[in-house]
Amino acid sequence: MTASQTLKRLVAPLVDPAVYDFWAQKVHPTLSWDRCLARVVERHVEARDTVSLILKPNGLFAGFAPGQHLNVTVEVNGVRLTRSYSPSDAVNKDGRIRLTIKAIAQGKVSQHLVHNCQIGDVVELGRAYGDMTLPKEPHAWLFVTAGSGITPIMSLLNTLTQRPLQQPISLIYWARTRADLCFSEALHEMSESDPLLKIHTVLTRETNRVDKELDGHPRESLFRNLVPDLERRRIYTCGPHGFVQSVESLLADKAAAFQSESFSPAAVVTTAGAPVSVFLSKSNISVQIASGVPLLEALEAEGLKPAYGCRMGICNTCSCQKQDGTTTDTRNGNTFSEPGAVRLCINSANSDLTLEL
Amino acid sequence: MTSSMTSVLKNSAKTHRPNDTQLAAFGAELDALRERTLTDLGERDARYIRRIYAAVRYTEVIGRGLLFFGLFPPAWIVGTLLLGISKILDNMELGHNVIHGQYDWMNDPHLSGKTFEWDIVGTADHWRKTHNYSHHTYTNIKGMDEDIGYGVLRLFPEQRWRPFFIGQPIYALIFALLFQWGVAIQDLRFGQYFKGKKTGKEMLEEMKPFLKKSRRQLIKDYVIFPLIAGPFFVPVLLGNLVANGIRNLWTYTIIFCGHFTADVELFPKSVLRDESRGQWYYRQIRGSSNLTGSKLLHIMSGNLSHQIEHHLFPDIPAHRYEEMSQEVRAICQRYGVHYNRGPLVKQFSQVIWRILRYSLPSKYVPIKASA
Numbered sequence: 001m002t003a004s005q006t007l008k009r010l011v012a013p014l015v016d017p018a019v020y021d022f023w024a025q026k027v028h029p030t031l032s033w034d035r036c037l038a039r040v041v042e043r044h045v046e047a048r049d050t051v052s053l054i055l056k057p058n059g060l061f062a063g064f065a066p067g068q069h070l071n072v073t074v075e076v077n078g079v080r081l082t083r084s085y086s087p088s089d090a091v092n093k094d095g096r097i098r099l100t101i102k103a104i105a106q107g108k109v110s111q112h113l114v115h116n117c118q119i120g121d122v123v124e125l126g127r128a129y130g131d132m133t134l135p136k137e138p139h140a141w142l143f144v145t146a147g148s149g150i151t152p153i154m155s156l157l158n159t160l161t162q163r164p165l166q167q168p169i170s171l172i173y174w175a176r177t178r179a180d181l182c183f184s185e186a187l188h189e190m191s192e193s194d195p196l197l198k199i200h201t202v203l204t205r206e207t208n209r210v211d212k213e214l215d216g217h218p219r220e221s222l223f224r225n226l227v228p229d230l231e232r233r234r235i236y237t238c239g240p241h242g243f244v245q246s247v248e249s250l251l252a253d254k255a256a257a258f259q260s261e262s263f264s265p266a267a268v269v270t271t272a273g274a275p276v277s278v279f280l281s282k283s284n285i286s287v288q289i290a291s292g293v294p295l296l297e298a299l300e301a302e303g304l305k306p307a308y309g310c311r312m313g314i315c316n317t318c319s320c321q322k323q324d325g326t327t328t329d330t331r332n333g334n335t336f337s338e339p340g341a342v343r344l345c346i347n348s349a350n351s352d353l354t355l356e357l
Numbered sequence: 358m359t360s361s362m363t364s365v366l367k368n369s370a371k372t373h374r375p376n377d378t379q380l381a382a383f384g385a386e387l388d389a390l391r392e393r394t395l396t397d398l399g400e401r402d403a404r405y406i407r408r409i410y411a412a413v414r415y416t417e418v419i420g421r422g423l424l425f426f427g428l429f430p431p432a433w434i435v436g437t438l439l440l441g442i443s444k445i446l447d448n449m450e451l452g453h454n455v456i457h458g459q460y461d462w463m464n465d466p467h468l469s470g471k472t473f474e475w476d477i478v479g480t481a482d483h484w485r486k487t488h489n490y491s492h493h494t495y496t497n498i499k500g501m502d503e504d505i506g507y508g509v510l511r512l513f514p515e516q517r518w519r520p521f522f523i524g525q526p527i528y529a530l531i532f533a534l535l536f537q538w539g540v541a542i543q544d545l546r547f548g549q550y551f552k553g554k555k556t557g558k559e560m561l562e563e564m565k566p567f568l569k570k571s572r573r574q575l576i577k578d579y580v581i582f583p584l585i586a587g588p589f590f591v592p593v594l595l596g597n598l599v600a601n602g603i604r605n606l607w608t609y610t611i612i613f614c615g616h617f618t619a620d621v622e623l624f625p626k627s628v629l630r631d632e633s634r635g636q637w638y639y640r641q642i643r644g645s646s647n648l649t650g651s652k653l654l655h656i657m658s659g660n661l662s663h664q665i666e667h668h669l670f671p672d673i674p675a676h677r678y679e680e681m682s683q684e685v686r687a688i689c690q691r692y693g694v695h696y697n698r699g700p701l702v703k704q705f706s707q708v709i710w711r712i713l714r715y716s717l718p719s720k721y722v723p724i725k726a727s728a
């Protein structure tokens with residue numbers, strides 16, 4: 001423990017983190033007692049609707065391994081929203097992080113980060129997570145990605161190509177059109193400077209294809225043609241859920257190792273009464289309850305005793321953090337998919353949930 | 358028309374209760390207003406509460422700073438006033454409202470209703486129970502809302518007179534000066550201990566969070582800050598004492614004006630049976646009264662000057678009550694529901710009148726089940 005950490009622990013009982021942050025941020029916008037804040041210091045357009053933001057985190061950032069993701073929290077119209085993004089660069093000595101974000105239609109956070117975020121804005125970062133990281137020993141790799149699934153792969157490639165490659169690496173990168181491709185120049189330079197790195201782009205909706213650009217959806221013949229030694233490759237694949245599933249069914253049992261990650265929101269149960277599973281993270285138990293029934297009632301029916309008061313949405317006693325899942329306000333029918341406080345007595349489950357109870 | 362007839366008519370207009378069908382429509386209109394406001398919450402509200410937070414911090418630092426020069430009387434006076442203002446803002450517009458969960462939608466851990474703690478001897482957890490739950494759910498229901506006289510005052514003819522109440526003008530004054538302590542121990546039910554219903558051990562166990570919090574507050578205001586001032590120990594200590602006192606008197610005044618003015622009604626427990634949304638709204642309106650005045654009054658009262666709107670919509674950011682009150686008044690007018698409002702002097706005079714009048718014996722009025 002460093003001297004400053006010891007000091008911090010000693011004075012902690014006297015410090016209100018909110019008050020500390022308020023005054024510290026008058027000095028510097030990312031100073032905080034216990035939150036990892038980062039300032040946007042550069043912004044680059046990478047492709048259509050896609051930007052890279054260079055972030056400078058405060059001293060509370062615990063670092064990341066290439067291939068991992070970070071929870072990024074921003075405030076949009078007064079509401080703090082959290083989404084997961086991947087650093088797209090290797091770990092930098094100066095501690096700066098590059099996040100590459102693609103604006104998704106209706107995506108509150110991505111739209112904000114891509115179109116409204118300004119240099120000097122402050123975001124909050126969570127701990128890095130994800131296990132698509134690099135093992136110590138070199139391997140023959142095949143990276144298969146689609147859309148913004150390129151970002152963690154880019155971090156891996158940037159790390160791997162810091163030294164001359166000892167084993168072949170192939171990247172097969174799907175995008176709709178050429179304008180949607182990120183890092184085209186950087187990828188081109190990488191493959192020019194190392195003959196063991198092969199990069200293939202597949203464009204599904206490009207009207208005038210050039211050079212070696214391919215088309216169509218994932219299929220075995222395409223992988224076999226591009227990577228004849230498929231059997232000895234370790235495969236990482238990252239992209240939308242459907243894409244990753246089809247790649248998995250084609251390649252999972254044909255390569256030396258296969259690992260995948262996909263992004264898509266959890267399925268929402270639409271028929272009221274259908275069972276959903278609720279994980280209570282503090283008590284570490286899971287229960288099955290019916291969707292469409294106020295959570296307080298449903299949990300009590302399972303023999304649980306969450307704190308409650310008025311049972312009509314006034315007193316906030318039964319309020320608890322929903323960490324994951326979609327709920328419906330039983331009074332007005334509005335659905336709510338963001339993590340945040342929910343009052344158990346006036347909200348019902350719409351999907352599997354994780355509650356901080 | 359004779360004057361007594363006018364007064365009877367006036368009274369019946371004040372206590373007019375729409376029938377249940379009308380109350381259902383009445384409730385639906387208030388629900389619609391609630392929904393409109395909820396959908397509109399956003400950056401404006403976030404900016405507002407952060408500005409209040411900043412005001413609390415700045416007034417506190419400047420106030421405490423000036424008190425270090427407290428041997429110089431103007432510095433002591435301004436310092437004490439600013440610290441008092443800081444505590445008032447912290448307790449009312451910030452603390453009271455955040456603890457209601459009014460800003461939970463922002464998802465900011467520093468402004469979360471479940472975890473916020475405030476600059477007052479009572480714990481926020483205790484307040485969440487006595488205020489957010491008991492008082493707001495059972496507003497003005499005799500025997501359930503313990504805010505009716507706080508167990509020491511007789512403010513309504515529906516409370517039975519006992520000789521003890523003769524001294525209540527004095528109790529009321531002491532209670533006002535020590536208001537934060539009164540509120541802090543409200544849920545500890547010392548009465549049960551004195552009646553032998555609770556053992557000393559149980560009592561002590563229940564008191565632990567309160568003792569911890571109040572010790573922290575006492576050490577902060579009466580040991581640490583005076584010690585930092587070194588030779589100016591005494592003026593700082595006195596300044597802190599007076600600032601706490603100012604806050605106590607002000608919060609007492611505002612809170613008493615919210616529920617103990619002349620026309621507010623008490624309700625029997627029976628109203629709770631199958632109480633509809635509209636009936637619940639009606640009870641909240643008839644059990645509360647508003648203060649008219651400037652924007653400053655509204656901010657300094659934590660917008661509890663809009664007590665009616667607060668009781669209708671306790672989870673909506675309080676700075677919205679001003680604009681909502683225009684619509685609430687119009688809705689009340691349409692349904693003939695009396696909307697009790699008046700300037701601070703008038704409303705507080707009525708509170709004082711209740712304190713004085715009901716210290717003396719009066720005919721016990723059994724509570725009527727109007728609902």
